[in-house]
Each structure stands twice: as structure tokens, then as C-alpha cells.
Amino acid sequence: xxxxxxxxxxxxxxxxxxxxxxxxxxxxxxxxxxxxxxxxxxxxxxxxxxxxxxxxxxxxxxxxxxxxxxxxxxxxxxxxxxxxxxxxxxxxxxxxxxxxxxxxxxxxxxxxxxxxxxxxxxxxxxxxxxxxxxxxxxxxxxxxxxxxxxxxxxxxxxxxxxxxxxxxxxxxxxxxxxxxxxxxxxxxxxxxxxxxxxxxxxxxxxxxxxxxxxxxxxxxxxxxxxxxxxxxxxxxxxxxxxxxxxxxxxxxxxxxxxxxxxxxxxxxxxxxxxxxxxxxxxxxxxxxxxxxxxxxxxxxxxxxxxxxxxxxxxxxxxxxxxxxxxxxxxxxxxxxxxxxxxxxxxxxxxxxxxxxxxxxxxxxxxxxxxxxxxxxxxxxxxxxxxxxxxxxxxxxxxxxxxxxxxxxxxxxxxxxxxxxxxxxxxxxxxxxxxxxxxxxxxxxxxxxxxxxxxxxxxxxxxxxxxxxxxxxxxxxxxxxxxxxxxxxxxxxxxxxxxxxxxxxxxxxxxxxxxxxxxxxxxxxxxxxxxxxxxxxxxxxxxxxxxxxxxxxxxxxxxxxxxxxxxxxxxxxxxxxxxxxxxxxxxxxxxxxxxxxxxxxxxxxxxxxxxxxxxxxxxxxxxxxxxxxxxxxxxxxxxxxxxxxxxxxxxxxxxxxxxxxxxxxxxxxxxxxxxxxxxxxxxxxxxxxxxxxxxxxxxxxxxxxxxxxxxxxxxxxxxxxxxxxxxxxxxxxxxxxxxxxxxxxxxxxxxxxxxxxxxxxxxxxxxxxxxxxxxxxxxxxxxxxxxxxxxxxxxxxxxxxxxxxxxxxxxxxxxxxxxxxxxxxxxxxxxxxxxxxxxxxxxxxxxxxxxxxxxxxxxxxxxxxxxxxxx
Numbered sequence: 001x002x003x004x005x006x007x008x009x010x011x012x013x014x015x016x017x018x019x020x021x022x023x024x025x026x027x028x029x030x031x032x033x034x035x036x037x038x039x040x041x042x043x044x045x046x047x048x049x050x051x052x053x054x055x056x057x058x059x060x061x062x063x064x065x066x067x068x069x070x071x072x073x074x075x076x077x078x079x080x081x082x083x084x085x086x087x088x089x090x091x092x093x094x095x096x097x098x099x100x101x102x103x104x105x106x107x108x109x110x111x112x113x114x115x116x117x118x119x120x121x122x123x124x125x126x127x128x129x130x131x132x133x134x135x136x137x138x139x140x141x142x143x144x145x146x147x148x149x150x151x152x153x154x155x156x157x158x159x160x161x162x163x164x165x166x167x168x169x170x171x172x173x174x175x176x177x178x179x180x181x182x183x184x185x186x187x188x189x190x191x192x193x194x195x196x197x198x199x200x201x202x203x204x205x206x207x208x209x210x211x212x213x214x215x216x217x218x219x220x221x222x223x224x225x226x227x228x229x230x231x232x233x234x235x236x237x238x239x240x241x242x243x244x245x246x247x248x249x250x251x252x253x254x255x256x257x258x259x260x261x262x263x264x265x266x267x268x269x270x271x272x273x274x275x276x277x278x279x280x281x282x283x284x285x286x287x288x289x290x291x292x293x294x295x296x297x298x299x300x301x302x303x304x305x306x307x308x309x310x311x312x313x314x315x316x317x318x319x320x321x322x323x324x325x326x327x328x329x330x331x332x333x334x335x336x337x338x339x340x341x342x343x344x345x346x347x348x349x350x351x352x353x354x355x356x357x358x359x360x361x362x363x364x365x366x367x368x369x370x371x372x373x374x375x376x377x378x379x380x381x382x383x384x385x386x387x388x389x390x391x392x393x394x395x396x397x398x399x400x401x402x403x404x405x406x407x408x409x410x411x412x413x414x415x416x417x418x419x420x421x422x423x424x425x426x427x428x429x430x431x432x433x434x435x436x437x438x439x440x441x442x443x444x445x446x447x448x449x450x451x452x453x454x455x456x457x458x459x460x461x462x463x464x465x466x467x468x469x470x471x472x473x474x475x476x477x478x479x480x481x482x483x484x485x486x487x488x489x490x491x492x493x494x495x496x497x498x499x500x501x502x503x504x505x506x507x508x509x510x511x512x513x514x515x516x517x518x519x520x521x522x523x524x525x526x527x528x529x530x531x532x533x534x535x536x537x538x539x540x541x542x543x544x545x546x547x548x549x550x551x552x553x554x555x556x557x558x559x560x561x562x563x564x565x566x567x568x569x570x571x572x573x574x575x576x577x578x579x580x581x582x583x584x585x586x587x588x589x590x591x592x593x594x595x596x597x598x599x600x601x602x603x604x605x606x607x608x609x610x611x612x613x614x615x616x617x618x619x620x621x622x623x624x625x626x627x628x629x630x631x632x633x634x635x636x637x638x639x640x641x642x643x644x645x646x647x648x649x650x651x652x653x654x655x656x657x658x659x660x661x662x663x664x665x666x667x668x669x670x671x672x673x674x675x676x677x678x679x680x681x682x683x684x685x686x687x688x689x690x691x692x693x694x695x696x697x698x699x700x701x702x703x704x705x706x707x708x709x710x711x712x713x714x715x716x717x718x719x720x721x722x723x724x725x726x727x728x729x730x731x732x733x734x735x736x737x738x739x740x741x742x743x744x745x746x747x748x749x750x751x752x753x754x755x756x757x758x759x760x761x762x763x764x765x766x767x768x769x770x771x772x773x774x775x776x777x778x779x780x781x782x783x784x785x786x787x788x789x790x791x792x793x794x795x796x797x798x799x800x801x802x803x804x805x806x807x808x809x810x811x812x813x814x815x816x817x818x819x820x821x822x823x824x825x826x827x828x829x830x831x832x833x834x835x836x837x838x839x840x841x842x843x844x845x846x847x848x849x850x851x852x853x854x855x856x857x858x859x860x861x862x863x864x865x866x867x868x869x870x
Contacts (some may be wrong), residue, residue, distance in 0.1 A: 004377075005332045005384045006446060009325055012385030017380060019272050026279025049287040050231035051195055052453055053696065055358050055703035062702050066694040069483055073646055073656055076124055076191035079198055080419045080477050081108075082207065082219040082470040084185045091184020092216060093165040098131065099154035100212045101186055105130040107208050108190050111201055121193050123201060123491060126642065128319070129189040135638040136167045137610050145610045147638035150174070176475035176596045177660065186472045192224065199228040219466030221477055223696050224663065225453045226463050233831055234293045241829045242296050245838075246270060249304060249822035255812050257315055261394070265386040266307035269378045273303045277371035281363070289360040290833065291763070297826070297837055298368050301819040302346060302846070303375035305778055306339050308818060310383050312811035318395060321663060327386045332583040336380075338785045341729050342778040343376035345722045349773030352718035356710030358703060364767065365714075411813060412806075418853060419805030423798055426858035433745060433855055440752025447751065450667040450760040451704050458830050475596030476660035480669060481695040482676065484581065486571045486687040497523045497532065500565070511551075511558035515539060533565045564626055570652030572600060573625045573632070576686045582621060585657065587679055593672045598634075598658040600647040621745075661697060669701040704763075711766045718773060719743075726777070730784065734866060738859060739784055742851035743776035749847055750840065764836040768844065776848035779812050781853050787860070797864045801857055809853060816849035 008015045030046055056063045069075070083101055092098065105128065112122035129867045130153040140146030150168055151716075155161040168179040180185055192201055202220050209218045248268060253263035274296045281292060313331045321327045350372065353365025421427060457464045470477050497519050504516035518539055526532035540559045547555050571577055580599045588594040606617050608631050612618035622628050636644060648655045662670065676691055722743075727736030747769055754765060786808040787800065794800040819841070826838025860867060 001334050002329075002336050003379050005328065005336070008381035008385040009328055009388045011228050012388045015381045015385045016389075019268075019378065023272050023275045023279075025281070026276050030282045046282050048231050048234075048288040049289050049360075050227045052700050052703065053358055054287075054289065055707070056699065057357075057359050060702075062694075062699060065692065066306070066699055069481065069656070069694045072654070073647065074127075074642070075481070075646060076127065076193070077195045077198070077199055077206075077224040078222050079123075079190040079192055079220065080222040080470065081188040082185060082221070082466065082474070083188070084217045084219065084469060085215060086217070086471065087215045090162060090165075091180075091182070092157045092186050093161040093184065094220075095155045095161050096214055097159050097216050098151065098164065098186075100216060100536075101130065101188070102151060102154045104205070104208065105132050105188060108188065108205065109133075111204050119193075121197050124191040124193060127191045129847065131164060131168065131178060131186060134174060134178065135639075135640060137171060137606055137638070138167075139610045139613045142613070143611055145413045145607055145634050145637075149639065150398055173598055173602050177598070180473040181475065182473060183211055185470075186707065187470065187474055187477075194708065195224040196228060198222070198224040199232055202229070204679075217469075219462075219469050221454070221463060221466040221470055223453060225479065226456070226467075229463060230290065230453070230456055230831065234288075236828055237834050238293060238296065239835060241826050241838075241861055242300065243263050244825040245297075245823045246300060248825060249300075249818055252818045252822060253308070254310070256818070257311055259394075261390060262311070262387070265383050266304050268313070268386070269307050269375060269382055270300045270303040272300050272378050272382070273371050273375040276374055277367055280370065281367050286363050286367075289363070291360040291364040292367065294764070294767075294833070294837060295364060295368055295371060297823070297834070297841070298350075299371040299375060301823060301841055302372050303379065304819055304822075305815055306335075306342070306376065306379040307337055307383055308815045309339065309782065309811050310379065312388065312814050313807065314683040316507045316807045316810070324387055324390075324392060324395065325351070328387060330699075332380070332384065332588075334789070335782075337729070337834055338781045339376065339380065341725065342781050343372055345725055345773070345781070346530075346779045347372045348721050348725070351751045352714040352721075353767065355714050355717065358710060361707065361710070361767065370376050411810060415805045415809045415813065415853075416802070419801045419809070421855070422854055422857040423801050423861060426861045428854060429854055429858035433858075437748060439756075440748040443746070443752030443755035446755040447761045448667060448758070448760070449704065449708050450665050451700065451762040452664045452666065453700070454664055455760075455762075456832050458832060458835070461830060471595075471662040474660075476594070476662040478661040478664040478697050479695050480659045480661055480672065480693065480697045482657040482659060483694060484572075484657070484685075484689050485692070486689045488576075493523065493526065493529060493532065500532075509554060509558050509561070510654065511540065511543075511555045512561065514543075515558070515562070530571070533562060536562050536565075536717060564624065570625070571687055571689070572628075572648050572652045572655045573628045574687070575621050575623055575625065575628060577689065578604060578621045578628065580683075580686055580689070581655070581657070583683070584676075584679060588659065588672075588675070591675060592667065593661070593675060594659050595662045596660045598642070598647070599662075600655055603635045603644065603647070604628055605644070607634050664697055664700070666701040666704045669697050673698075673701070707763065707766055708761070711769065715769045715773070722773060722777060727780075729781070730788070734863070735784060735788070736811065738856065738863075738867075739777065739780040741855055741859065742780045742848055743773060745851045745855060746776040746844060746848045747772045750844060753843075759836075762833075762836070764833045765840070767841045768837075772844050772848070776844070776851070779815070779848050779852035780856065783808060783856055786855075793870050797868070801860075805853075806858070812849055812852060816845055820849075 053063060053066075081104070083092050083097065085094070085097050088094045088097070092101065108123055109125040109128050112120060112125070115121050132149065134150050135147045136150040138146050138148070151164050155164060165179060165183055168174045169183060178189075180186070190201065192198060202225055205220060219410045250263060250267055253266060254260055257263055277295060277299060281288070281295070286292065310331055313335060314327055317330055318324075321330065347369040350365045351369040354362045356362060356365070367830055454463060454467050467477065501516050501519040504512045504519065507513060515536060518536070522532055522535045522539075526535055537559060540555060540562060544552065544555045544559070578601050583604070585597040585599060585601065588597055601621065604621060608622055608627075609615060609619040611631070611634070622631065632644065635641075646656075647658070659672070661672070673693060680691060719740075723736060723740055726739040727733050730736050730739065750768065750772060754761065759765070783804070787804045790803050791797070791800045794803065821842070823838050823841045826834050828840065829835050
């Protein structure tokens with residue numbers, strides 16, 4: 001490394017030209033295929049991906065199952081538009097508001113376009129759910145049901161508007177979903193062809209809504225909306241907050257080193273490191289995910305750290321040599337080994353993320369690791385090269401002034417006092433570390449693992465406001481789906497006929513006993529089960545024409561039995577199964593975990609009630625499969641027959657429960673899964689029905705669990721690797737273990753504080769352990785390496801500590817201040833993950849610096865004879 005710096009010092013322009021060319025090449029290779037893909041198709045364009053579903057690999061079983069079920073039940077991601085009126089006593093159920101809602105629904109159904117590949121994109125008009133697109137179900141006379149549009153046209157008066165509300169609230173499938181629980185708001189559900197078009201759909205909706213002149217409030221939310229909007233704002237964040245952070249770092253460096261043109265060099269290192277790293281990310285075909293969007297923010301402080309060490313040492317040593325090249329040689333001779341090892345330990349920390357089971361985290365870890373190595377290369381070459389490009393006379397009066405040297409400068413005075421304090425009160429410091437360790441352990445045990453894409457936005461963001469407003473009024477805007485299926489094995493026709501013959505023979509009904517011998521003759525002509533049953537029914541009907549009147553009822557019962565055989569394989573026409581589903585739905589809603597559930601049971605019970613003139617007592621599952629089948633046939637006579645297949649497959653062998661949740665938090669989804677598991681254990685399902693989860697809320701829970709376990713394993717592995725590296729660097733197990741103390745303390749305290757303040761352990765927090773690993777060890781390596789070297793010139797640790805708390809401690813303190821304060825602008829970001837990263841980068845740097853400057857010298861004093869052997 002010394003030779004590399006020497007070469008850069010002698011040929012500085014060459015290194016700057018090479019760096020500029022490589023950076024420009026990366027920009028060109030990203031820009032050209034992104035804006036002119038047809039001309040540069042062989043290159044990878046910039047691809048954005050904010051879909052949490054992609055936190056799991058494409059072949060992950062839970063994800064494969066999720067996509068298969070969406071296709072089987074014709075389910076789509078939804079954009080939810082909530083309309084609230086807080087001024088009218090009837091809420092939105094007034095003629096003006098409903099007229100606008102009717103108009104907005106018509107407009108939304110026509111939001112469609114053809115993409116560049118010729119595929120139709122936009123809103124799926126047939127499945128839009130709004131007051132004007134759903135049926136009102138009412139009795140149509142004795143034994144009949146009438147289906148009419150709930151709001152075929154806007155109401156002419158407020159009284160008509162109230163009538164629409166009352167009709168909707170009488171239908172369980174609409175109440176709490178389209179009409180709010182308080183009866184004063186309406187929600188429109190817009191299914192879209194793909195999640196990544198939601199931003200375009202929302203923008204078109206907002207443009208149209210802006211035309212309305214009313215007191216209505218329009219709130220747009222939904223999981224795909226949150227994800228797509230995050231992708232757009234993510235770029236704004238990268239373009240604003242990161243440069244602001246670097247500007248503040250620049251100003252702080254200028255304050256410390258007093259040379260405006262000199263402190264530009266760390267900025268060049270940081271920019272080159274970020275440009276080349278992100279360029280490599282894009283041209284290798286990787287997408288920019290929420291994780292990889294944070295790569296620049298992680299690389300910047302790491303890139304600046306080593307540059308500050310070099311400039312700090314150069315600043316202190318230049319007045320002694322008065323020659324740039326000589327000073328650089330001395331600086332690099334002293335810092336080369338610590339800088340190399342801090343780079344390797346940081347790179348190892350992030351590279352360990354490649355072993356997590358989350359693809360975006362793997363990409364993040366690998367490319368931050370690459371960025372760290374690039375930052376080291378640019379630091380040891382461009383910083384010396386930049387200094388050599390400056391004129392010698394520009395360094396007149398440069399360097400540590402006499403005020404700082406004679407301990408009158410605030411930082412020097414503070415560090416001198418700290419050095420004496422760590423020596424005199426080392427036992428108190430050690431006791432304090434143990435006490436804080438117990439507090440941290442308590443906090444760690446109270447960490448809550450949780451994430452929610454909607455919470456990636458600040459509380460005052462319109463998406464968070466919409467989420468809060470709609471979930472307070474409706475049954476929930478987050479969807480989870482529970483598939484129910486009986487593991488029945490399809491029988492061959494011969495096997496089924498054999499079993500049926502045995503059932504008929506053993507029946508107590510004489511007509512069925514008569515029918516049993518007929519089965520064998522009919523099987524030969526029947527190609528399938530329905531044909532066989534139809535033939536058996538015809539046999540009985542033919543025989544009924546000849547039976548005595550007193551036997552006719554018995555034969556009629558036999559005919560009913562045979563016709564009922566048609567529904568036997570159709571699991572979800574079985575009354576026992578449907579009643580079990582209904583009890584499960586009631587249990588989930590009563591638990592408070594689910595705002596509302598919808599299933600085929602609701603359609604059956606609603607139609608059955610209306611067939612009995614709206615009698616509330618008839619709101620139940622019919623007693624026979626044939627009666628259930630009749631309600632379903634009736635339901636399909638409405639304007640939206642396709643809705644049935646969202647809840648059950650056409651063969652009635654599989655069904656799904658739609659569960660509306662008021663919270664999209666992973667912790668709440670985990671509790672819901674546990675509740676359902678407990679219910680199925682306590683109440684065994686008929687026909688051995690088994691539940692299986694799918695939906696975005698469930699997928700978020702799965703990848704969060706995988707991330708936590710994967711991050712823990714990766715951290716333990718990288719911690720051990722770094723420990724071995726420390727032992728190798730210092731050629732001593734004791735010194736190596738000592739270097740790990742600030743790291744262990746910093747990580748323990750950071751995660752302890754997270755647990756104590758109730759901050760969710762989410763995705764950004766999880767990856768901060770890797771940042772801690774690199775930054776905390778950085779300070780420890782520099783402190784111990786310099787202390788070990790300085791001890792050779794002093795008789796004991798007391799006198800050595802005074803020297804160590806000179807230039808080495810100043811370099812660490814400058815690093816802590818510059819980077820710790822420099823990334824505070826991220827706290828003003830509208831995106832919570834960036835706020836989290838800004839907060840904890842600063843906290844990690846400050847805590848690691850304090851731990852290094854207090855705990856290490858306090859431990860060295862009682863271990864002096866073991867560490868510094870004669």
C-alpha cells in the first residue's frame with residue numbers, strides 16, 4: 001500500500017485522469033441503455049424495484065404458492081381510494097358527494113393503456129368495487145331474489161343517498177368494505193394489472209380528483225401504492241439528502257483543517273467510490289432496491305473515515321517536515337497497516353450479508369463491500385496525489401497551530417483531561433461498562449421484530465395519513481388470504497363405483513338396495529362420475545312411475561340422495577364445511593385481529609336470507625348441499641357472477657378467506673397466523689381441511705423472519721472472522737480480543753437502546769450491525785496500533801496515554817464529529833428508512849468513538865504487564 005501511495009504521489013495527474021475516466025465510463029454505461037434502450041440493448045438499463053415481494057427469491061416456495069393462488073382465484077393488487085366528508089351530517093352519502101364518486105368510478109374504469117411490449121395495463125374494469133359497480137341483493141318475491149345495481153346513477157336527493165347507504169349496510173360483503181363502519185365514508189377498490197403501475201394510476205386519479213369542487217377528502221392508499229411511491233421518492237432522497245450530508249461533512253472538514261482546497265479531496269474520494277460502485281451495480285444487471293438505494297449513504301462515511309485519518313496526521317506532521325512528499329511518506333508508513341485492516345474488517349462485515357437468504361440484502365452486502373475496497377484504493381492514491389498537485393507555498397502556516405499544541409485548544413484540552421480520567425478512574429469506567437451491558441441486555445430482550453412498507457413514510461406523509469384515516473373508518477386496507485383445501489385423493493371411476501355399490505347395498509332405504517346391482521351395468525357406459533350419477537337418477541325416476549303410492553315418498557328420498565351425490569366431491573358445498581368456515585370467520589373477527597372476513601359463506605348466507613324474504617333468522621348456511629348449490633346458482637344470476645370464483649374454485653374443492661386487517665405490521669400478521677393454527681388444533685376441521693396463507697402481508701412476514709435469522713448468522717460469522725483478523729494483525733489473542741471490545745459494546749448498546757425506546761427492528765436496523773462491525777473496529781485498530789507503537793518510546797502506560805491522547809485521539813475525534821454530525825441531515829428525510837440510517841450511523845460513530853477512547857485505555861491499565869511484555 002505504501003508503494004501505491006508513493007506511485008500516486010509521483011504521478012498524481014495519471015491517477016486523477018484514470019479515476020475520472022472510470023467514473024465517466026460508469027455514468028455513460030448507466031445513462032445510455034436507460035434512456036436509449038433500443039440503441040444500447042446489449043447493456044443493462046437502470047431498473048428500480050421497491051416490491052417487498054422480491055425480498056424473497058423467485059423460487060421461494062411461499063412466493064411461488066402466493067403467485068399460483070392469485071392466478072387460481074383471479075386476485076389482483078388493489079389501489080384503494082377512500083372518500084371522506086367531515087362537514088355534511090350524512091358524510092359522503094349526500095347527492096353531491098355520491099355524484100362525484102360515481103364520476104370518479106367511471107373515470108377509473110377507463111384508466112388503461114398499452115405498454116411498449118403491447119400488453120394492456122391499467123385498472124381491471126370488470127372487478128372494480130364501488131357503489132356503482134356492485135349489486136344490491138333483495139327479495140324478489142316468494143323463493144326468489146332480485147339483483148339491482150346499488151347505485152346505477154347518482155342520487156337525485158340526499159334521501160336517495162341515504163337509501164343507498166342503508167342498502168349497502170344490509171349486505172355483509174359491502175358493509176365495512178365499500179361503506180365505512182360509521183356509514184359516512186366510501187371506499188373504491190381498483191384492481192390493477194401490475195403493482196409497478198400504481199404510481200401512474202394514482203397520478204391520473206389525483207389529476208381527475210382535482211377538478212371536483214367539494215368538501216370531500218380523497219385518500220389513496222394500498223400496499224402497491226406505498227411501494228411504488230417509495231420508489232419515486234427514493235430517487236429524490238438520493239438526489240437531495242445524500243448531497244446535503246456530504247456538504248455538511250465538507251464544511252466540518254474545512255473547519256478542522258482550515259484549507260478549503262485540501263478538504264475537497266475526501267469529497268472526490270467519496271463521489272468516485274459511490275459512482276463506480278453504483279455503476280457496477282447497474283451494469284451487472286442488478287436492480288436498485290430499497291436496500292441498494294442506501295449503498296451511497298453507507299459508502300460515504302466509510303470513504304471519508306480513512307481520508308480524515310490521513311489529513312489529520314498530515315495536518316499534525318506537516319509543520320515538522322515542511323515538505324509534502326516527506327510528510328506523506330511518514331503518514332502512510334504509520335497508517336498503512338491500520339487502514340488496510342480496517343478496510344478488510346469493514347468489507348468482511350458487509351460481505352457476510354451475502355450469506356443471508358434475502359436477495360436484495362445479498363446484493364447490498366456485496367456491493368457495499370466492493371465500495372469499501374474502492375474507497376480504500378481511492379483514499380490511498382487520490383489523497384496523496386491531490387496533496388502533491390497543490391503548490392508547496394499553499395501550505396504556508398498550514399498544520400496544527402501552537403494553541404492546539406500547548407493544550408489550549410478546546411479539543412486538545414478535552415482529550416488531555418479524558419486521557420488522565422481514563423487512567424485515574426479506570427475501575428469506575430469498567431464498572432460502568434458492565435452496568436450498561438446489563439441495561440443493554442435488558443433492552444435487547446425487549447426488541448420487537450417488525451416492519452410495514454407503509455411505515456417507510458414519515459407520519460405526516462399523505463400515504464400514512466390515508467392509511468390512518470381509512471383504517472380508522474373501514475374494516476381494514478391490508479389483505480391477507482387463507483386458502484382452505486381438503487387433501488382428498490381423486491378416485492378412479494371404477495373405484496368410486498365399487499364404493500358406491502357398497503353404500504347403496506348397506507343402506508336402510510329399499511329403493512337404494514334395489515339400485516345397487518344396477519351400478520355395474522351403468523359404469524361401462526359412463527365415462528365419468530357425473531354421468532354415472534345422472535344415469536342412476538334416471539333409473540330411479542323411471543321406476544318411480546310404476547311404484548305404489550304408499551312407496552313413492554321412499555323412492556323420492558332415494559332420488560334426493562342420489563342427486564346429492566353430485567355435490568359430494570364439491571367440498572365447499574358441504575354444509576358442515578361451510579359452517580366450520582363461518583365459525584372460523586366469527587372467531588377471527590371477534591379476536592380483534594381481523595377487521596372483517598369475506599368468503600363464499602357470506603354469499604350463501606346472504607342469498608339464503610333473501611330467498612326467505614329477508615328474514616334475519618334465515619341468514620345461515622342451508623342444511624343440505626343441494627340447497628347450498630341453489631344459493632350459489634342464484635348468486636351467479638347477478639351482474640357480477642365472476643365474484644364467486646374469487647372465493648372458491650369452479651370445482652368447489654378449494655376456497656379462500658379474504659381477511660381485511662387494520663394493520664400491515666409483521667408482528668400482527670404473525671399473531672394472526674398463530675391464532676389460526678391454534679384454532680385448527682382446538683377445533684379439527686371436517687374432511688381434514690388444511691389452511692395455507694398467502695398475500696403480500698404474509699409474504700412480508702416471511703421475509704422479515706428470514707432476514708432476522710439470516711442477519712444473526714451472518715453477523716456471528718463475520719464477528720468471528722474479524723476476531724481472527726485482529727489476532728493476526730496484532731499477533732496476539734489478547735490484543736485481538738481487546739480490539740473487539742468497542743465493537744461488542746457499541747452493538748450491544750445500539751440494539752439495547754432500540755429495544756428500550758420501542759423502535760421496531762426493521763430492515764434498515766438489521767443491516768446496521770454490519771456497519772457497526774466496520775466502524776467500531778476502525779477506531780479500535782487505529783487506537784491500539786498507535787498505542788502499541790508509541791509504548792516503545794515511553795516507560796509506562798501512564799506516560800504513553802498522554803501521547804496517545806494527542807494526535808491519534810484527535811484523528812478519531814475529528815472522525816466522530818465530522819461523520820457523526822455530517823449525516824444528521826438524513827433526519828429531515830421524508831422516508832423513514834433514511835431517517836433510521838442517518839440516526840444510527842451518527843449514533844454508531846459517536847458511541848464507537850467514545851467506547852474506543854474510554855473503555856480501551858481503562859482496560860489497558862490493569863492489563864499493562866500482559867499487553868506490554870518486556
